[in-house]
Amino acid sequence: MEVIKNLLSSQSFLGAIFSTIFIIGLGYYLRKKNKVSDQTAKGLTAVLMTVSLPALAFKSFMTDNKGQGLDAVKVLVFGFVAYLILIGLSFLFKFKYKGDKLKVVRNLTIFGSTTFFGIPIISGFSSQFPNGVLYANLFNIAYRVFLYSYCYIALSGMKFEKKNLKQILLNPIIIATFVGLLIWVTQGISPKTTIGENTYSIFRLDKTAPWFMQGVGYLAALASPLAWLAIGMTLAKISLKDASRDKDVWIYVAIKQVIVPAIFLGIVLALRAVNLLPTDASVAFSIIIMLATPPATVAVGYAISFDKEPVFASNASLVSTVVSVFALIVWIFILNLV
Numbered sequence: 001m002e003v004i005k006n007l008l009s010s011q012s013f014l015g016a017i018f019s020t021i022f023i024i025g026l027g028y029y030l031r032k033k034n035k036v037s038d039q040t041a042k043g044l045t046a047v048l049m050t051v052s053l054p055a056l057a058f059k060s061f062m063t064d065n066k067g068q069g070l071d072a073v074k075v076l077v078f079g080f081v082a083y084l085i086l087i088g089l090s091f092l093f094k095f096k097y098k099g100d101k102l103k104v105v106r107n108l109t110i111f112g113s114t115t116f117f118g119i120p121i122i123s124g125f126s127s128q129f130p131n132g133v134l135y136a137n138l139f140n141i142a143y144r145v146f147l148y149s150y151c152y153i154a155l156s157g158m159k160f161e162k163k164n165l166k167q168i169l170l171n172p173i174i175i176a177t178f179v180g181l182l183i184w185v186t187q188g189i190s191p192k193t194t195i196g197e198n199t200y201s202i203f204r205l206d207k208t209a210p211w212f213m214q215g216v217g218y219l220a221a222l223a224s225p226l227a228w229l230a231i232g233m234t235l236a237k238i239s240l241k242d243a244s245r246d247k248d249v250w251i252y253v254a255i256k257q258v259i260v261p262a263i264f265l266g267i268v269l270a271l272r273a274v275n276l277l278p279t280d281a282s283v284a285f286s287i288i289i290m291l292a293t294p295p296a297t298v299a300v301g302y303a304i305s306f307d308k309e310p311v312f313a314s315n316a317s318l319v320s321t322v323v324s325v326f327a328l329i330v331w332i333f334i335l336n337l338v
Contacts, residue, residue: 017329019124023225024325027232041233045116048226053115054176055219056123060133061180062206062213069185071278075135075287078277079142082264082287086110087150089263101248104309107151108300108316109256112293114140115173117231117321120224121328122286128336131282134184137177139287144174147298155302231321240322243315253320257327261292265338285335292331294320 030036065072090106097105112118119140122132148165169175183190183203190201193208200207205216243249268284271277277284295317303313 017332019224020121020228020329021325023228024232024235027229028236029232030229031233031236036233038237041230044226044230044233048116048223048230050172052219052223052226053119054172055216056119056133056223057137057173058176058180059206059213059216059220060137061184062204063131063134063184065184065187071280071283072135072138072181072185074277075138075283076141078271078287079139080145082139082267082291083110083142083146085267086260087146089260096251097248100308101312103154104303104313105248105252107154107302108252108295108313109260111143111147111151111296111299112256112291113296113321114143114290114293116227116297117293117324118286118290120227121332122289123220124224125285125332129282129285131280132286135278135280135283136286136290137173138181139290141174141177143290144171147296151296151299151302155299155308156306235318235321238314238318240318243318246312246315248312249316249319252316253323256295256320257292257324261288261331264288264291265334269338281335284338285332288331288335289328292324292328294324 027041031038031041087106087110090109093102093105093109114136119133119136122129122136126132183201183205187201187204190203192199193202194200195207202208206213265284265288268277268287272279272284295313297317300313300317302308304310
């Protein structure tokens with residue numbers, strides 16, 4: 001009870017929860033009342049994906065690794081293992097669905113909106129989980145590899161093409177993540193400079209070029225509010241009443257946002273116990289929040305583009321996004337207790 005009391009009295013915890021709901025609600029209101037145009041959400045999303053989230057990813061690596069190089073490798077490898085597990089588990093849908101519905105349900109379950117939805121929320125809890133964004137970006141590398149390969153092949157029926165490889169490698173977030181990761185893991189062997197009484201790698205730009213990182217920091221700080229505003233504006237465009245009439249949508253939502261995170265919470269805790277994952281609470285927090293997100297917009301876009309149950313994909317995306325606002329709060333509460 002003391003833990004719950006402390007959590008509910010934590011101003012940073014309550015502030016992050018309120019900020020999420022308030023800014024999403026503000027975006028919903030602005031679009032619903034036509035205070036902003038339909039193109040505003042698209043513009044915010046473009047800035048978020050090409051500028052703010054890459055800045056947030058890069059900034060998260062501007063810290064001492066303090067011997068955490070092995071922890072980074074563990075999280076990176078677990079990302080690939082986790083998505084292979086998800087792909088395997090998704091075949092259980094064969095007992096209920098067939099054909100295109102099976103393909104869509106499987107891929108919307110495997111691929112959540114980790115970049116657009118998950119990382120901004122994780123960033124909002126940086127005071128409690130300071131390494132959350134760093135580990136989230138490492139875990140997310142596998143997500144992008146499978147999203148632009150496995151998901152594309154499954155929903156398009158085509159073979160993997162070079163353009164998908166280009167999408168993976170030239171994505172601004174992936175570039176920022178790999179550059180930041182390289183700087184982070186090579187701090188011990190890179191050229192050094194002395195600042196005050198401390199010695200740093202010359203590539204620790206937060207120390208050697210603070211004027212540059214201040215600009216990056218401003219852009220990174222935009223990620224969460226931009227994402228939440230865009231989510232609210234998007235929700236205002238679709239009828240929740242119509243979308244919620246589909247029983248299969250609710251089955252999907254329960255599995256995506258309750259069962260899958262619960263399974264992986266057990267896996268993460270078990271791997272922590274045998275030292276196969278770091279004991280840093282930021283690791284468990286970031287992984288579970290990423291897996292509890294609504295379906296990836298790219299996966300939904302594939303389903304619509306290739307005419308694979310487009311109505312179901314759209315309805316599942318809408319209902320799951322609304323439910324996730326509250327489901328993620330529950331998971332955040334549980335993870336703080338754990």
